Amino acid sequence: MNEPNKTFDATTFVKGLWKENPVFVQVLGMCPTLAVTNSATNGLAMGLATAFVLVMSSMLVSMLRNFIPKQVRIATFILIIATFVTVAEYLIQAISIDIHKALGAFISLIVVNCIILGRAEAFASKNTVGKSIIDAAGMGAGFTFALLCLGVVREILGSGTLFGLQVLGQGFEPWVLMILPGGGFFTLGAWLLLFNYMKERKAAKMQEVVA
Amino acid sequence: MSQTDMAQMIEAPKSWYMIRALAGIGLMCALLIVTTYEMTFETIKANKAEVLERAIFKVLPGSETKNIFEVNNGEVEKVEGETKNEMKYYAGYDANGQLVGIALEAAGQGFQDVVRMLYGYSPEKQAIVGMQVLESKETPGLGDKIEKDAAFQKNFAALDVSLDDAGQNLKNEVVFVKNGTKTNPWEIDGITGATISSKAVTAIIQNSASANMPVINKNLDKFKK
Secondary structure, eight states: OOOOOOOOOHHHHHHHHTTTOTTTTSOOOHHHHHHSTTSHHHHHHHHHHHHHHHHHHHHHHHHTTTTSOGGGHHHHHHHHHHHHHHHHHHHHHHHOHHHHHHHTHHHHGGGGOHHHHHHHHHTGGGSOHHHHHHHHHHHHHHHHHHHHHHHHHHHHHHHSEETTEEOSOTTOOOOGGGGSHHHHHHHHHHHHHHHHHHHHHHHHHHHHHHO | OOHHHHHHHHHHHHHHHHHHHHHHHHHHHHHHHHHHHHHHHHHHHHHHHHHHHHHHHHHSTTOOEEEEEEEETTEEEEEOSOOSOOOOEEEEEOTTSOEEEEEEEEEEEOSSSEEEEEEEEETTTTEEEEEEEEEOOOOTTTTTHHHHOHHHHHTTSSEEOOBOTTSSSBSSOOEEEOTTOOOSTTEEEOOTTOHHHHHHHHHHHHHHHHHHHHHHHHTHHHHOO
């Protein structure tokens, strides 16, 4: 195994939030992103649950990286991830049965969320524990941020509420489409458009400076 | 030393490493899950009891208080706290102490996993007056409509489960019909795209109602406050 690079700085965390955002830039983990973001609360809860599993499994994978032979690494990563998903499921039930019910089958499906296995394989298995935790926290925060972005837009337009509180007047006719699966695609498309527009504008500016 | 022997000597420690890693991590994970289960058990139980209580008052519209009953050796009796008997009858009463109806828990195989639900029976109307899914893992967006779909819920506003003259069987079995073809009060109008899940709900209700309605009707006086 290569000697891990021990130096890390703010970018280890921030890259997950913005430059390498798992949803808006890497376009990973689309299933929960589209499915559970019909309200801001659901999006936030799903994001936090995923972030928890991501941080805990990255930490353990990184700790055990010299103990796991590479032939069985995927099996052990999945085992570790599945364990933390089960732990998260019990914790969510203890916090609120209603949130558990709203997220339903998607909690168990965190196991197959490619962001988590992706970070375990690409980052945690090659880096120190501290660095892996920071990277996972950044990615988790980025995922939560993205889910919240979708949830907020969809809940405001689809139900006229935000976190269950009425924000748009009584005269507002909710766009029911927005809380249905189709609305998820529209909202995600709009956010991706915005992100790519900003990225391109930045790139164009950089070119101007160089020229 | 032959070549295979040499290969085995090199291979042997490798497979031991793999077994060690998998078994060790497996054991660690098992311990972690058991610890979490033990730690959250009481809280989850309390949460579930609260959800159940809310569901009881919801499936028995107009009820405000409840009593728990169960059948022991063929006798209906009121119980307090925890008992071994899983099958319980939750009798709901209105503000004047009049019996509104009896809520029952029923479960059965759905499309993915066991579906647990609670339904309310009104002896006065001889019908099911409300249903709520307590636990299900049906396909999000399709099968989970059994919980949320307003049109499907309407099936349970007045679902006929009256008994025949002998009081032993349902006069009409609760049956599943295709979406939009409901003509009789004992039929359940299915959901398009969630046929298996709606059939499962129908079967669960039918099984539970045919087994419990005769018991409830025979012992109706005991359920009154």
